[in-house]
Amino acid sequence: MDESVKPTSRRAFLKGTAAAAVGSVAGAAAAGTPDPLITELQDWASITGAGVDETPYGLPIRFEADVIRRNVEWLTASPISSINFTPIHALDGTITPQGCAFERHHSGAIELTKGDYRLMINGLVDRPLVFTYEDLERLPRENHVYFCECAANTGMEWAGAQLNGVQFTHGMIHNMEYTGVPLRTLLNEAGLGATRDFEDKWVYVEGADASSNGRSIPMEKALDDVLVAFKANGEALRMEHGYPVRLVVPGWEGNMWVKWLRRIEVTDAAVESREETSKYTDVYADGTARKWTWVMDAKSVITSPSPQMPITHGNGPMVISGLAWSGHGQITRVDVSKDGGITWETARLGKQGDTKALARFYLDTVWDGAPMLLQSRAMDETGYVQPTKDQLREQRGENSVYHNNCIQTWYVNAEGIAENVEVS
Amino acid sequence: MSKSPNLVLPAIGGIALMLGVAYGFSSRNYGADTFALLEDRVEKAEARMSSASDQAKAAAERVTALELAVAEAQEQGAKGTNLTAPAPQMEGTYGLGRVAMTEEIAAWDVDVLPDGRGLPEGAGNAFVGEEVFADKCASCHGDFAEGVDNWPVLSGGFDTLADKDPVKTVGSYWPHLSTVYDYVYRSMPFGEAGTLTPDETYAIVAYILYSNDLIDDEFELTHENLGSFEMHNKYGFVIDDRPELEYAAWRAEPCMENCKDAVEITMRSVFLVETPAEGGTNSMMNPAKVEGLPSFSAAGPSFIREATPKPVKAAVEPALETEQVDDGEAMIAAGKKVFKKCKACHQVGEGAKNKTGPHLNDLFGRTFGSVDGFKYSNTFKTALDEGRVWDEASLAEFLAKPKAYMKGTKMSFSGLKKGGDIEAINAYLAAFGN
Incomplete structure (x- = not known):
C-alpha cells in the first residue's frame, strides 16, 4: 500500500480526511474503477x-x-530518573513486546554482564549465599505471564482529565511471559530455619544500580509466587528491564519488581526504605497516608478508539477494544458503556484471562456516527468492580498520586475524534 | 501414518540399485574387476535395503507406540489431567551457590532499619553538614534543601499534607530518620552514589534536619541517637486498609441499565496540560470552537449546550533569560522564577505567612525587622531600632551578599550572583506592594 495513503500524522488526518477517504474508496472500488493495486503489476510482486x-x-x-515508548518531559527533573509510557493504543493481544514496554529508572538503566552478575542472600538465613547467573539457570524454573504496572499509572487523573492519550494515561504497564526461578527455591537453598516463624519476617530486595531501589516484601508473598526472572517473552531481559536478572512480584506495584537484582535479605522488620515511605505511599484528603499498598486493584481501559486512535472508517461495523487486569487474580468480566455509564454491555474476552496478567476485551459493535462517551469497567475473580473517579475520590481525595484504577472516559465525537474527559 | 515407512522402503532400495547400475555403465573398463565392483555394490545396496527394511519395521513399531501414547494423553486430557507442574521443591537443597563471605556481606548489606540497626559508627552536625550539603547536594536540592526545578524539596511543607498540593519533604512527611541516612548513604549524591563516608552522611542528615528547624546547628547526630530521633510525621501512616474500606463495598454486582439519568462532560483534557506532540501521533483535540458538547441520557446523546472554551493553561512556564528582559511584566515573571530560591523560607502574595523567614508582602517601605510575630536575629532587631527601611537599593545590597550586609542574619543564603536576578526579584516583590 502506498505510504501516502496512510495519514503520516494525526494532524494531517485532522486537516485532510480526504486522504483517508481516498484510501477507503480505492479499497472498496466504489467508483466502479478497478483498483490499480490489484490490476497493475506492483514492484513488490515483481x-x-x-x-x-x-x-x-x-x-x-x-x-x-x-x-514507540514516549515520555512527558515536564513530569520529571531528568530522564535518568524518570518514566516513559508503553504505546498501548497501537498494540493488540496481551503480550507487550520488550522493545516498547515502559521504562522506569531511578538512576538510569545500567549495563551489567551475566559474568559480572552476583546475587547475595543474607540476613536471617542458615547459610548466606552468593549465586552466579549460571547457578540460577541450573535451578528448576517456571513460565508465567504477568502484568507489571507502575503504582503511579493514571496518577495524573486524580486531579482531572489530563493527558490526552491512553499511552500517557495508562501506559505505565507491560505484560510479559517470564522465565525464572521461584524465590522460595533460592530462600530454601539459603535455609529458612534461622527465620523460624515466618509471620513477622520480610525479605528486603535491592538492585545493583546506583539507586538500588530497595523494597521490603512480606515473607508470605516471597514464598508464594515471586520469581527471580532472567527471560521475558522468550529472550533475555532488556537492559532497561533489569538485564540479566529482575524480580517479578505478580499483581503488586511495579516499583517492587527490582531490576538488576543483587541482594535479598531476610529481616524481622520492614526496612521502611525511601521507596516505601516518602514514595509509593498514598496521601489522603486529611493528610494521613496509607502505606504498604502493594496490590494493584482491578482496572481496565479502552485502547481503541482513544485520543491517539480515532475512528477513521466512518459509520458501520467496528471493534472497541481494550485491556483489563487485576492484581488479585483473573479478570472475569469487562463491561463497556457508550453513553458515559448509563447503559453497559458485557464485552468479549479475547481468551480466558491468566491470573495477574493482562486480558484483552472486544466489543464488536456498529457505530451509527453519534457521539459516544466510552467507558470500560473490569471485574476480577474476587467480585471486585472497578470504581468510578467519584468513588475513588470519595475514599481518598485527590492527592494520593498512586493507585488510581478509576473508570476512564473517552469522548468520541461525530467525526470519530476521541478526547480524554471527565463526566458527571 | 503407520504405513508410510513401508511405502518408502522400495523407493530407497530402487534408488540404490539404479545408482549402482548407472555407475557401472558409465565406466569404460568392463573387466572382471568392474563386474566384481558392481556385484559388490549390488550386495551393499541389498544389505542397505534389508537394513532399511529393519529400520522401517522399528519405525513402524515406534509409530504404533507413539499412537498409543497419544491416545493415552488424549484420554488423560479428556479427564482433565494437566502435564504442567510448578518447579519442584527439594526436601533438601540443590547445593548451588557458595557461602557469602563476611567482607562481602559487609560491603553490600548497608541498609538501616527504623530502630537504627545497621548504622555504622559515626557522627555529624548541621554546621559541618552545611558545607558538605553545599558541595554535594545543593546543585539539585538547593542551598536550603528547597529543591531546584523538579528535583525533590527536602525541607518545609509542614502542615501542607491536607492541602490540595501537599509538600512532602523529609521534615513534613518522612516517618523515620533511618530512611534518610539509608537513602543518602546508599544512593546519593545522584551520579556519585556510594561515595559518602558515614561521618559525611551523618552531617548531611543533620543539615537536612536543621533546614527543617528540627534541630539546632550544634546537635550532634550519631549512630547512637539517630534511631530514636522522632520525626514529625511518624504517626501519619496507616497500613493498607483498602480491604475494609473499599473491597467490602466494591465487590458487588454492578448496574447494567439506567444507571444514571443523564451524563454531562465536566472536564476536558484539552484545557489542562500539554500532551507531547511528536512522532506523528499527537493526540487529537476536539476543535472546541466549532462544536458544542453533547449531553447523554438513556435516549442517547443530544446537543444541548455550546462549549465555552477556556484558555489552555501552559504546562511549562516560558523560559525567560533575565538578561534580555526589558519590559515590566516579563521582569516580574523572571523574578517569580528567581524567587523559587527563596520560597522554601519566604511566602509572598495573598495569605502569605511567616515561615522560616518573614513574609515579603509590602516589603518596600517597611522597616527592617518589623514583621509581627517573626523572631528576628539581633542584627535585624538593631536595624529596627535604627529605623532602617527596605528599598530597592538596600534589598539589592542585601541579596548580593546577605551575610556581609547583615552580619549575624539567620538567613543562610549565599546570595544572588547571576546578572539580572536581583533586578528581577525587586520587580517581583514590588508587585506585592501596597
Whole structure:
C-alpha cells in the first residue's frame, strides 16, 4: 500500500480526511474503477525483496515507527530518573513486546554482564549465599505471564482529565511471559530455619544500580509466587528491564519488581526504605497516608478508539477494544458503556484471562456516527468492580498520586475524534 | 501414518540399485574387476535395503507406540489431567551457590532499619553538614534543601499534607530518620552514589534536619541517637486498609441499565496540560470552537449546550533569560522564577505567612525587622531600632551578599550572583506592594 495513503500524522488526518477517504474508496472500488493495486503489476510482486540476515535481529517494519515508548518531559527533573509510557493504543493481544514496554529508572538503566552478575542472600538465613547467573539457570524454573504496572499509572487523573492519550494515561504497564526461578527455591537453598516463624519476617530486595531501589516484601508473598526472572517473552531481559536478572512480584506495584537484582535479605522488620515511605505511599484528603499498598486493584481501559486512535472508517461495523487486569487474580468480566455509564454491555474476552496478567476485551459493535462517551469497567475473580473517579475520590481525595484504577472516559465525537474527559 | 515407512522402503532400495547400475555403465573398463565392483555394490545396496527394511519395521513399531501414547494423553486430557507442574521443591537443597563471605556481606548489606540497626559508627552536625550539603547536594536540592526545578524539596511543607498540593519533604512527611541516612548513604549524591563516608552522611542528615528547624546547628547526630530521633510525621501512616474500606463495598454486582439519568462532560483534557506532540501521533483535540458538547441520557446523546472554551493553561512556564528582559511584566515573571530560591523560607502574595523567614508582602517601605510575630536575629532587631527601611537599593545590597550586609542574619543564603536576578526579584516583590 502506498505510504501516502496512510495519514503520516494525526494532524494531517485532522486537516485532510480526504486522504483517508481516498484510501477507503480505492479499497472498496466504489467508483466502479478497478483498483490499480490489484490490476497493475506492483514492484513488490515483481522484483525481489530483502534477503535473510539483512537484519540479524529484526525490528518492526519502518511503517510502524511511531509505535514507540514516549515520555512527558515536564513530569520529571531528568530522564535518568524518570518514566516513559508503553504505546498501548497501537498494540493488540496481551503480550507487550520488550522493545516498547515502559521504562522506569531511578538512576538510569545500567549495563551489567551475566559474568559480572552476583546475587547475595543474607540476613536471617542458615547459610548466606552468593549465586552466579549460571547457578540460577541450573535451578528448576517456571513460565508465567504477568502484568507489571507502575503504582503511579493514571496518577495524573486524580486531579482531572489530563493527558490526552491512553499511552500517557495508562501506559505505565507491560505484560510479559517470564522465565525464572521461584524465590522460595533460592530462600530454601539459603535455609529458612534461622527465620523460624515466618509471620513477622520480610525479605528486603535491592538492585545493583546506583539507586538500588530497595523494597521490603512480606515473607508470605516471597514464598508464594515471586520469581527471580532472567527471560521475558522468550529472550533475555532488556537492559532497561533489569538485564540479566529482575524480580517479578505478580499483581503488586511495579516499583517492587527490582531490576538488576543483587541482594535479598531476610529481616524481622520492614526496612521502611525511601521507596516505601516518602514514595509509593498514598496521601489522603486529611493528610494521613496509607502505606504498604502493594496490590494493584482491578482496572481496565479502552485502547481503541482513544485520543491517539480515532475512528477513521466512518459509520458501520467496528471493534472497541481494550485491556483489563487485576492484581488479585483473573479478570472475569469487562463491561463497556457508550453513553458515559448509563447503559453497559458485557464485552468479549479475547481468551480466558491468566491470573495477574493482562486480558484483552472486544466489543464488536456498529457505530451509527453519534457521539459516544466510552467507558470500560473490569471485574476480577474476587467480585471486585472497578470504581468510578467519584468513588475513588470519595475514599481518598485527590492527592494520593498512586493507585488510581478509576473508570476512564473517552469522548468520541461525530467525526470519530476521541478526547480524554471527565463526566458527571 | 503407520504405513508410510513401508511405502518408502522400495523407493530407497530402487534408488540404490539404479545408482549402482548407472555407475557401472558409465565406466569404460568392463573387466572382471568392474563386474566384481558392481556385484559388490549390488550386495551393499541389498544389505542397505534389508537394513532399511529393519529400520522401517522399528519405525513402524515406534509409530504404533507413539499412537498409543497419544491416545493415552488424549484420554488423560479428556479427564482433565494437566502435564504442567510448578518447579519442584527439594526436601533438601540443590547445593548451588557458595557461602557469602563476611567482607562481602559487609560491603553490600548497608541498609538501616527504623530502630537504627545497621548504622555504622559515626557522627555529624548541621554546621559541618552545611558545607558538605553545599558541595554535594545543593546543585539539585538547593542551598536550603528547597529543591531546584523538579528535583525533590527536602525541607518545609509542614502542615501542607491536607492541602490540595501537599509538600512532602523529609521534615513534613518522612516517618523515620533511618530512611534518610539509608537513602543518602546508599544512593546519593545522584551520579556519585556510594561515595559518602558515614561521618559525611551523618552531617548531611543533620543539615537536612536543621533546614527543617528540627534541630539546632550544634546537635550532634550519631549512630547512637539517630534511631530514636522522632520525626514529625511518624504517626501519619496507616497500613493498607483498602480491604475494609473499599473491597467490602466494591465487590458487588454492578448496574447494567439506567444507571444514571443523564451524563454531562465536566472536564476536558484539552484545557489542562500539554500532551507531547511528536512522532506523528499527537493526540487529537476536539476543535472546541466549532462544536458544542453533547449531553447523554438513556435516549442517547443530544446537543444541548455550546462549549465555552477556556484558555489552555501552559504546562511549562516560558523560559525567560533575565538578561534580555526589558519590559515590566516579563521582569516580574523572571523574578517569580528567581524567587523559587527563596520560597522554601519566604511566602509572598495573598495569605502569605511567616515561615522560616518573614513574609515579603509590602516589603518596600517597611522597616527592617518589623514583621509581627517573626523572631528576628539581633542584627535585624538593631536595624529596627535604627529605623532602617527596605528599598530597592538596600534589598539589592542585601541579596548580593546577605551575610556581609547583615552580619549575624539567620538567613543562610549565599546570595544572588547571576546578572539580572536581583533586578528581577525587586520587580517581583514590588508587585506585592501596597
